Amino acid sequence: MGTTKSDHFSVKQNQIANIAKAIGHPARVAILDYLTKVDSCICSDIVNELPLAQPTISQHLKELKTAGLIKGNIEGNAICYCIDEKAIEKIQAYFTKLAGAIANPKNTCC
């Protein structure tokens, strides 16, 4: 028990869940917000920007990267992180589908 039964669900469902899970923490939302706001992605200015210790930020960045939401480029001894379009597009398409289903509701009970 305690383990998510991911093998009982479709690949698509697991993909969406993984992306959503990565976004499912305020610190990671804050990182995404910061990356869209800032002109050059001055890497870990993020550490100075957020009220979390450097190892914690590093961990969150790793999770965002694993989920495909951001990508990093090595620049000298620093790393430049940017938002990656792939995962964003995938989950955006999912919500468009959901929103479409709401626009033409088949359910009449609620």
Added chain:
Amino acid sequence: MGTTKSDHFSVKQNQIANIAKAIGHPARVAILDYLTKVDSCICSDIVNELPLAQPTISQHLKELKTAGLIKGNIEGNAICYCIDEKAIEKIQAYFTKLAGAIANPKNTCC
């Protein structure tokens, strides 16, 4: 430690994170998928549809409801669950914003 420092982030960031977190499990994605697919929301047919025990489904439904992603209507001794537009719209708007930031990238490093 181990507690999410939600008080260090904005209300908006916490809202987005909470919605995303609710979607961040394949069983809950499967429930949302099922609710958009089915004509009438025959409530917990979900229990028959998914490979999880009834208390587990009930728990997942509660989380989706708390996040505002679904709403339930009592119909006799059954409950009719449907997707709720509010949270979907909120998170969809968030992804549109992110996608827009990608379309006009300010970052040149990645």
Added chain:
DNA sequence: ACTTTATATCGTAATATTGCAATATTAAAA
């Protein structure tokens, strides 16, 4: 070579999540 700067990894404590059996609740049906 030594120091600084930027980032990652390890280890670990605190807490949260997942899943289910057992049990409770509530309303229809017999």
Added chain:
DNA sequence: TTTTAATATTGCAATATTACGATATAAAGT
């Protein structure tokens, strides 16, 4: 009113997540 059907709650074991200090790594500056 007893039974059945649909759902919720409780309690608990297994596992996952969050956060951070300490430490490692790696490139740049001195």
